[in-house]
Amino acid sequence: MSNVIFTIIFFVAIGLFIRNTRRIIRNIKLGRKSDRSDQKIKRWKHMIRVALGQSKMTVRPIAGLLHIIVYVGFIVINIELLEIVLDGFLGTHRVLSPYLGTTYDVLIATFEIFAFLVIIAVTVFWLRRNAMRIRRFWKPEIKGWPKKDADYILYIELVLMFLFLTMNASDNWLQQHPDGQSYYTQVGHFPISSWITPIFDGMSYAAVVSIERTSWWLHIIGILAFLNYLYYSKHLHILLAFPNTFYANLNPLGKFSHSEAVADEVKLMLDPSADPYASTPVENEQQSFGAADVKDLNWVQLMNAYSCTECGRCTDVCPANQTGKKLSPRKIMMDTRDRLEQAGKQLDQGLEMDNNTLLDNYISREELWACTTCNACVEACPISIDPLSIIMDMRQYLVLEQSSAPTELNAMMTNIENNGAPWPFNQQDRLNWSKE
Amino acid sequence: MMDNTTNSVQTMAEMTQNGVSPEVLFWVGCAGSFDDRSKKITKAFVELLQSANVSFAVLGPEESCTGDPAKRSGNEFLFQMQASTNIEVLNGYQVKKIVTACPHCFNTLKNEYPQLGGQYEVLHHTQFLYQLIEEGRLKIDSKTEYKGKKITFHDPCYLGRANKEYDAPRALIKKLNAELVEMKSCKEKGLCCGAGGAQMFKDAEKGDKEINIERTEQALETNSEIIAAGCPFCNTMLHDGVTNKEKESKVAVLDISQLLAQTESL
Ligand code: SF4
Ligand code: SF4
Numbered sequence: 001m002s003n004v005i006f007t008i009i010f011f012v013a014i015g016l017f018i019r020n021t022r023r024i025i026r027n028i029k030l031g032r033k034s035d036r037s038d039q040k041i042k043r044w045k046h047m048i049r050v051a052l053g054q055s056k057m058t059v060r061p062i063a064g065l066l067h068i069i070v071y072v073g074f075i076v077i078n079i080e081l082l083e084i085v086l087d088g089f090l091g092t093h094r095v096l097s098p099y100l101g102t103t104y105d106v107l108i109a110t111f112e113i114f115a116f117l118v119i120i121a122v123t124v125f126w127l128r129r130n131a132m133r134i135r136r137f138w139k140p141e142i143k144g145w146p147k148k149d150a151d152y153i154l155y156i157e158l159v160l161m162f163l164f165l166t167m168n169a170s171d172n173w174l175q176q177h178p179d180g181q182s183y184y185t186q187v188g189h190f191p192i193s194s195w196i197t198p199i200f201d202g203m204s205y206a207a208v209v210s211i212e213r214t215s216w217w218l219h220i221i222g223i224l225a226f227l228n229y230l231y232y233s234k235h236l237h238i239l240l241a242f243p244n245t246f247y248a249n250l251n252p253l254g255k256f257s258h259s260e261a262v263a264d265e266v267k268l269m270l271d272p273s274a275d276p277y278a279s280t281p282v283e284n285e286q287q288s289f290g291a292a293d294v295k296d297l298n299w300v301q302l303m304n305a306y307s308c309t310e311c312g313r314c315t316d317v318c319p320a321n322q323t324g325k326k327l328s329p330r331k332i333m334m335d336t337r338d339r340l341e342q343a344g345k346q347l348d349q350g351l352e353m354d355n356n357t358l359l360d361n362y363i364s365r366e367e368l369w370a371c372t373t374c375n376a377c378v379e380a381c382p383i384s385i386d387p388l389s390i391i392m393d394m395r396q397y398l399v400l401e402q403s404s405a406p407t408e409l410n411a412m413m414t415n416i417e418n419n420g421a422p423w424p425f426n427q428q429d430r431l432n433w434s435k436e
Numbered sequence: 437m438m439d440n441t442t443n444s445v446q447t448m449a450e451m452t453q454n455g456v457s458p459e460v461l462f463w464v465g466c467a468g469s470f471d472d473r474s475k476k477i478t479k480a481f482v483e484l485l486q487s488a489n490v491s492f493a494v495l496g497p498e499e500s501c502t503g504d505p506a507k508r509s510g511n512e513f514l515f516q517m518q519a520s521t522n523i524e525v526l527n528g529y530q531v532k533k534i535v536t537a538c539p540h541c542f543n544t545l546k547n548e549y550p551q552l553g554g555q556y557e558v559l560h561h562t563q564f565l566y567q568l569i570e571e572g573r574l575k576i577d578s579k580t581e582y583k584g585k586k587i588t589f590h591d592p593c594y595l596g597r598a599n600k601e602y603d604a605p606r607a608l609i610k611k612l613n614a615e616l617v618e619m620k621s622c623k624e625k626g627l628c629c630g631a632g633g634a635q636m637f638k639d640a641e642k643g644d645k646e647i648n649i650e651r652t653e654q655a656l657e658t659n660s661e662i663i664a665a666g667c668p669f670c671n672t673m674l675h676d677g678v679t680n681k682e683k684e685s686k687v688a689v690l691d692i693s694q695l696l697a698q699t700e701s702l
Contacts (some may be wrong), residue, residue, distance in 0.1 A: 254598025255547035259512050263552070266516040290510065317621075319628040319651075324644030370641040373508045373633030374593040379624050395510030408638040409509050416514060420500030421466040422637055430464070431496035433475040434442040434482075 006088035006220075013224035020231035024306055027344040034298035036247040046384070047246040056382040060313070063128070066121040070157070073114035073121075074238070077164065080111050084220050094171075097187040108188040112168060115161045116192045122161075126154045136312030139321075141331040146310055149233050156229070160222050167215035169196035170208050179205045240307035241383045247300050248384035253375040256392060261289065262400075290396030293357040294340045297393060304385040305336035314377035314387055320370040327370040329377035329387035335362035336390060359394055368394050369406055442482050447496040448529045458493040460564070461526070463536035463545065466501050467668035473675065474668035480697035481537050481561050488574035492535075498525050502544040505634040516552065519544075523554035537561040537693060539594035539667045540632075546599070560595055562605040562666050562692055569611060580699040582614040587695075588660040589616065590651065590674060591626035592667035605666045608692050612699060617658040627651050631669035652677025656687065663689045 036043075049055045054071065058064035083096045097104045129137050129150060142150075172190045174180035190197070200208045230236045237244075291297050314329040315321050321328050339358045346353055359365075371391045378386050399405050405413070412422045420427045451458055462485065467474040485492050503518030526534075534556050536542050546558035559567075568574035587609050595601050602623045609616045621627045630640070630647030640646060652674055655663045663678070665671040668691070675689040 252543075252547055252599050254543035254594050256507060258548070258551045259516075262512045262516055266513065266520055269517070270520055289512065317625060317627075319630060319647045320641070320643070322627075323640075323647050323650055325641045326643075327641070366641050369638075370643075371633050372593070372628045372630060372635050372647065374628035375597040376593075376625070376628065379597050392508075392510065396512055397510070399510035400513060405509055405511075406638050409634055412634065412637040413506055413509065413511055413514055416501045416503070416506055416518065420518070421470060422501060422505050423466065423470055425466075425470045427500060428497045430469045430499055431445070431447065431494065433464075433469060433478055434445045434494075436475070 003089055003091035009221065009224065010085070010088065013228060016228050020228065023344060023348070024231065024236075026347070027340050028299050028302045028306070030295050030340070030343065031297050031299035031302040032295075034300050036300060039250060042250055043246050043248075046248060046250065047242060050248075050382070050384055051241045051245040054382070056380075059380075066124055069114075069117045069121040070125075073118040076114050077111050077118075079107070080164075081220075081223065084216070088220060093183060094185075094187055097185070104187060105189040108168070109191050112165065112190060112192040115164050119158060119161050122154050122157045126151070129154070136316040139312060139315060139328060139330070141328055141334055142310065142312070146234065146334065149235075150310070152229075153233065153235050156222065156226055160219060160226070163215045163219040163222065165193045165196060167212060167219055169193035170200060170212035170215065173197045173200040173208055174205070174212060177205055177208075234308065234310040237307050237309040237383060240303065244303055244307040245384045247303065249300075249386055249389070253378055256373075257389060259289065259396075288397065289400035290398070291390070291393035292359045292397045292401070293353075294336060294343055295353075296397070297336070297358075297390060301386070301390055301393075302336070302340055304387075305333050305340060307383055308333040308337065308385055309383065310334060311382065313380040313382060314385070317376040317380045319372055319374055319376065325367075325370040326364065327367040329391075332363060332367070332387045332390055333385060338362065359397065363394065365398065365404075368398065371395075442479050444486075445482060446493050447498070448493045448531075449496070449498065451493045452529060456491070457530070458491045460490065460492050460533045460535050460559075461529075461531045462492045462494050463502075463534050463538075463541050464494055464499060465536060465538035465541045465668070467672075468537055469499070471668060471672070473672055477537055477668055477671065477691040477693055480691065481693040483697045484565060484568075484574060484693055488568045490568070490573070495525065502541045504540040504544045505637060507544070507548070508632070509634040515548075519549055519552045519554065523549060523552055526554055526556065531556060533557045533559070535559045535561055535564045537666075537668065537691065539592040539598075540669070543594040543598050560599075560601060560604070560666065562595075562608055563601065565693065565696060566604045566607050569608075574696075576611050576696065577699050580612050580614075582612040582662075582695065582699065585614050585662065586617050586658065586660040587612070587614040587662045587664050588619055588655055588658040589622075589664045589666075589692075590619070590629065590655060590670055591623060592665070592670050593626070593628050593632050595666055596626050597624060605664070605692050608696065609664060612695060614662075617660055619654045619658055621654065627654060629667075629670040629673035631673045636669050636672075646677075648673040648677040649680060652681060656681060656683060661687060662695070663687060664692050664695060665689060666692055 054064070054068055057067050083094065086095050087093060100107070128134055168188070168190050171184060172194060174184040175186045230239065288296065294302060308330070310330060312330050318327065318329055336358060339362050342356070343353050368391055371388065373388060375388060378388055415422050415424050419425060448461065464478055468478040500522055501518055502522065503515035506518065507515035534545055536545065539560060542558055542560045545556060565574065569576060589605055589609060591602060606616060627650065628647060629651050655674065663674055665674060671689055671691055678684050678687050678689055
């Protein structure tokens, strides 16, 4: 009976997860094309180093170490999930133990030690977020849901680890109880949860069985619920960090994106005899230069938005943000995700996308013009997100589609056009310095 | 220092007419051509090139803005117009190797011109100067006036993070026998001077501080007597910062080429 219930819960959870994944993929595909099929080997290496190896996390040693504990713990403890799911389907108990012998004991002990380390790390994370005034955790864009989301994840992780340890502790107690011998066979080694076990002394056998069963069920249901919580959370990065680093921009950071569409126009301007129909049809379809909304960004930028962990490392190093300007590269990513989600919801309801745009409704011009294009945010991001490319695409829209650059910049550009320098000097005088 | 040496600087047009093709083209850039502080950097670099007997030319009136400030402002169109015009000139002279004292020109020429048909070997002047010293062509007096002095180096964003060159300028400072002291944020984490992304040409958005002041404070914290720069824009920003802090009599902001030119055993 219990295995039927388990099977239903399991497949419903997986079904919901697939639905969410489809939504994300559909939304990311609203973006423009960007070919990232080159340099496969370099991409694999980059992904392994940055996502799997967490090379950027250790730049900040304390947070980096704690994060690695939680991350490794998460992966290691999920090996146990395999057995839990098998038990669920088959209605068995610790089905793998007979096959693994002492390896099983070692595994269980390892899981427990990691669970303990994760509890410590998560507690420190919570203190860092709530008790210490770490600047990046108190920025305006983090107020409200993002702050709650961050805390919820820590609570969920704590609860899951406690359930896991309680499950083991009660199991251990039952294994030693004369009534338990047939079902709760003596397996596993419990270095951490054995500290909890004495709590059950004096309780009835039935009571401890129900504690063991309840912890088992809550633990697995908790994990399946968490899987579906990802879609609504910054925690999506545990999955998306991988494709995100794989498809990252591998060019030198100073090389900004090139526009073929503009190149075609420039060719026509400079060479009137050029064939206006020679450009490829794809470029002709492109309606506008730069980006006003999410559909004008490319799919990698949209995937970046879903991957962002909201850690604020980018904002922390941003010179504009450090000096009190409104610009925050993290907010650029969060706004992009929010707008994309909103647009996606409209599509879910079979509606056309509304007239809101990422520009102005989410990201203000003041933010965009405050950027010094210094690349500090890109360098700092632990999962290779590029907020600067979004800022640049939006500036391009403002200048090429709306001619609405700040006045001083318009003057600078007029100078370049007229005399080949950002200041009003005569091009013929460019060598005067040598005679002074 | 020999003041009038720059008089003999030749343009690409003159050299070509004489049937000479120089080893390297010196891309002076707009700041280096017109801005008073930056012209001193240009001259110092030229002196070093001359003392190392490097055969070089400039474009002079044929040089035009690389288009960097236009591109960072979002005007891709103007950028590509500038780039195409410059590439036509450069390719016309069959230029192979370019050196420049401006990291913005350096980055644009190196990374953004190839797609438009301009393929050159592009070096920042600190990279080129380091090569010249290593090859023994440029000689530095090791008993320099900088011996033991504290010098801090400000990483230009477009040399450092944008192109991962952190070593060449530092290696040059070490050649001066000076004590190189790093700021709180340096190299990958270097803080911008506030001029990039065309900010040089506009007022900053509303905030509670100017970026160059923040950076100058970091530089002053090191107690250095000299703030070394590798970019004419950073140079101006930091100089303004030092002046704002009323420290200009104690702390000098100088380009690395200026530091070298003062010691050079001519
Ligand atoms: S590139 Fe722009 S957004 Fe990113 S850190 Fe620099 S100033 Fe901030
Ligand atoms: S963009 Fe990167 S650095 Fe910035 S908040 Fe998101 S994950 Fe963190």
